[in-house]
Amino acid sequence: MSKQKPKKPKSTQLGLDQPPTLPGTQPNESSGDEEDPPNRALLAAITALRGEMTKIKDDICENLERRIERVYNDLRAEIVTTNNIAQVSITNLEAKSQTLQAKVTDIEEATTAHSDSISQLEQQVANLSVREGSEATKPRDFIANLLKDTLSLDEAPLIDRAHRTLRQRPNPSDPPRPFVIRLHYYHVLEDILRKAAAMRNLQYQGKSISIFPDYPPSVAKRRAQFNRARQLLRNQPGVRYGLLYPARFLVTHNGSQSSFTDPQKAEEYAARLTTTTTIPTPSGSTGRS
Template identity: 50%
Template sequence: MLAHTETIKEVEGAATQHSDDITRLQTEVARLTAETAKLSDKCEDLEGRSRRNNIRMIGIPEGKEGTHPREFISQLLTDLLSLDQKPLIDRCYRSLRQRPSDGQPPRPFILRLHYYHVVEDILRKATSSGNLIYQGKRIQLFPDYPPTVVNRRREFTPAREILRNKPDVRYRLLYPARLIATHGASTQQR
């Protein structure tokens, strides 16, 4: 009987110890989950800041840039947007995916401009100019966002398509991914 009492006490002690260990581990997992989320947000923010001076340019046919894409794009932007002077481009390259075959859309250009105010000016002029056309092809300019931000913004595409067809509704998509729609004096945010 004494042996059973001691065995029961050992089992109770072990169960208490295991319960304490589980509680401690759950607390640690919660802390690590919060820290991981914080670090993930920080990485996304840093990636966004590193792309701040970048523009994504879509629609330029493959091979038109020749062997000097920086000079080609700088001159093209000057001509398309009627800029006072050529923008100073640090880097200019096509996205790193495989070269498309005939009939597929061309790879976008990624431009790294030296000055942020030039990026703002180019994007503003591109928006106000409406359709930009180069050799019969429509050219589009966008800020170069990190993939996580692009995916979050993409979730608003169906809503934006609906709003685009409403004549009295104005909308805009704010960074990172917030849709604001205005109808008369009423404003809604999502």
């Protein structure tokens, strides 16, 4: 008998190299669908990193919010403090401004009264319209007693020097030369000028006298150019005026103040003021001083 060769397994015949099945195991038909272990580890790491980044972002935002709130509160407190300091400063400035305005008003009134007593002989310290020779040989004593009696002073002022102006003696029919005097104390000079301005019409033994401050001739000439404007404004209701040194004409009408260095513009303004009730500040004025 001829021997028959053993048959090979079917799988072998089909040319499939399948691994042998171990005892107690089942072939894994779905092993090709599962992810590889390295990929799973990478996905887990990415997920963890994403969570960490989210936490870091939340921490940064929270810190920024706290810092912004702290800076905001600090700035707000500083603004409140600065505002309080500024308000106190403004209040102090307003109080000082009111005090200064009151002083300016007093000066204006004094200047107006003083300006009314000044006329054509402003360059002399004293212009006393009394007969030539009345002073005899003691002009200082004569003027001291004259001032004491005329101005009702407590005592005769101390005079360093007194003499008639140095020009030719006038004829008997002409006005006398004015006196020029030098007072020993400056505050006495101020008192005399203030009282003379307040009393206006001064009389000595039935004769009119006038007292004026002394100015250089050039200044006196410039100031005399405003005489016409002063005459127009004299006795006008609601009007105060005066001359500031050296020659600036100051006018206050119903609280509105104007100043002039041009005599012609001052006269035009004064002329309009005598015929109208309300006068706007003219273009030629220099504004409030």
